[in-house]
Amino acid sequence: MNPKTKLGAVAVMAVATLITPAAVSSTSASADIAASALSADPPAYSPPDAEARNRAVTTANATIAMRSEALLKGQNEKFTLIANISGAQGLQYLTYARTYRGLPVFGGEVIVSTDRAGELVGSVSSGQQSRITVDVTSKVDAAAATATARAQVSTVESVSTPRLLVHAATTTPKLAWEVVVTGANGETPSVLHVFVDALDGSIVDSYDEVRAGTGNSYYNGNPVTIQTSGSGSSYSMTDTTRPGLRCGGQGGTAYTGTDDAWGTGSGTNLETACVDALYAAQTEWNMLRNWLGRNGFNGSGGAFPARVGLSAVNAYWTGSYTNFGRNQANNRQATSMDVVGHEYGHAVFQYSGATVSNTTEAGGLNESTGDIFGALTEHYANQPATLDPPDYLVGEEVNLVGAGEIRNMYNPAALGDPNCYTSPFNYEVHAGAGPQNHWFYLLAEGTNPVGKPASPVCSGPSTLTGIGIQKAGQIFQAGLNSKTSPWTHPKARKATVAAAKALFSGCVEVNAVKAAWSAVNVPLQSGEATCP
Known part of the structure; x- marks a missing residue:
């Protein structure tokens, strides 16, 4: 196994x-x-008060109206606030769902971040890549879409009522049916969201809520x-x-x-x-x-x-x-x-942030997210060496199949996983956790931390200094709060650079985030926040 x-x-x-x-x-x-x-x-943890939350909504509404052209908003589209959560130091993240001619738009969400007071905008993000011009008349009926979706799960327990929507998480928006099939593929449970093209019956996209681990x-x-x-x-x-x-x-x-x-x-x-x-x-x-x-x-x-x-x-x-x-x-x-x-x-x-398509790259980033939160939890608990001391190895003590740890965050290549990002990113999702895991270690600990394992770089300066795991975790979580579909390493870089600038004064943290991403071969992005 x-x-x-x-x-x-x-x-x-x-x-x-x-x-x-x-x-x-x-x-x-x-x-x-x-x-x-x-x-x-x-x-x-210093959440904003009700007045600041209301100001954030006002600010975000005005921002979306002002930037509607950049957000590819057409005259048949509307935005509705569906979530307002706060993060480190009370920064606010407001998520807006998009509709087109009354239909929900998957991949069209917009996320606006503000400061704690709700007055200043930190970032505006959306995953939508093209304007929506689709006809909303379906040529494939709901029953046919359901049959296509059911065929993707070997043992079906239940199937949702199909929902007609616009799928805009790829370069070409399409009218589609979303069908949720609950069951199992072999021994693995599945809650599979299948998007079936409403014009030709092909599968546009899918994502599974279940992740094995x-x-x-x-x-x-x-x-x-x-x-x-x-x-x-x-x-x-x-x-x-x-x-x-x-x-x-x-x-x-x-x-x-x-x-x-x-x-x-x-x-x-x-x-x-x-x-x-x-x-x-x-x-x-x-x-x-x-x-x-x-x-x-x-x-x-x-x-x-x-x-x-x-x-x-x-x-x-x-x-x-x-x-x-x-x-x-x-x-x-x-x-x-x-x-x-x-x-x-x-x-x-x-x-x-927003729900994202289940691409192999998003899967690797998701898998890495689990590893990062596991490491954060271990470091927060800070147990002694006689118990489970904080480290950046995954599964070394459970010895799941008799082979020791299953992933290494400071040197993924030690277990055959990639240390470095490449495009296109076609790794199996578990191996695909490697580059972001490596980035997180370099950001938190650097290349040669005292008392901890050394970590290589893929390119750039051979020596990096970490900012500490708590700060790294705050930046990572704030980046996740701006997640949009499709979720990629370059978008994660841009989001975490913006997060570092919003969270910390000066340029130490911002430049550390940039350096760590560059060290795993995720390059500078267009529109990326600068410091100073």
Whole structure:
């Protein structure tokens, strides 16, 4: 089995951690698990007040009206605000959906970022590449589109009602039916969005909400404290302080008990797996808030359930919950810190910016996103060497298929993955995580960090100085908040350069972002922010 096939673009990391019996309590949340790891920088989580949010809407509306020509807006198109989330230092990101003659436009979203006060525009981004001039009369009926979509999934459980829209994520907008098929391809679950050309019945595009993945297995130490709920003789592995977060078996119901002590400490015990999953998810939630200024996995204060006991050497983000299996040796569950961090990192990707097409390049960037959030969670927890110390290896302790780590972020080529970006980008999505993983390490740590592995460069200066993982994470998340379809390495460069300029005064961080991208062969982009 090739371990590279076990890390998905949106939900790639799962990690197993063992605890002793009666070691887990819900008497206190893990909100301060890594307080000692925080820097002296201003607090990242400082959301704008209602007045500032209203100003941001006014500013964004005016900006879109003023830039309608550049945004390729025609007279038959309208924009509607669908999301307004805040990020580090209260920067605001407003997402607008586009309609054409009343039909939704996939790929036509516009994202406007403002400062915390909602007065100054930081960036305006849209994935649409051409004006829309399509006829909205379909020549292929909904039933035919449904049959085409169903054929893309081997075992079908349900099919959505087809939705007529304009697909504008490619160079030529097309009228299309969107059909969502839920089921499985072999052992891999699928929630596949299929776009069927409404004129000739061909498949225009597709993307799957499910991303397959694997990760680390390591012990979090005993005892650990997790947030559960209940009282008296009735308790549940449900975290009411993080809406939507709970853990249980494959049926989706949270585990319950007569006391608030969970797990046996065995690597094969599923209640123990839920302890690890909750501990890691709660740690990641805190990291998102305290380091990156994000309110929950979805950016709006929401979380997603976790399931354990998946009968597979794998783990998944399904688009609505995480699902964790086991390693090949069947002696531990795949619920370690960085694996759980990876899977929920895919949720962050899904709920940041616009929905993107499932190209191989976007898949690699999505897979890398999971790795980056796994590393961020490990560094925030900052566990000692006797547990799971922070590093930039993926899956080394779970030993998923007996081959050690499955990815190396500081030198992807050590495992046969590309260190450097090339265009066209035609790598398998798991290998395709390499260039952005490499970029993130160079940005956070540099080429020769003290006490950490050296990292090569693909081109340019041989020595780079890192800015620290917290700043790198803030810049990365802010870049994701401006994500549009199609999502590419050059667009990620442009978005993260703009993010660095918005987040930090001076030019140190901006120039570090530029240098790290250049070091992995992603070149300077037209319209890229400059500093000074």
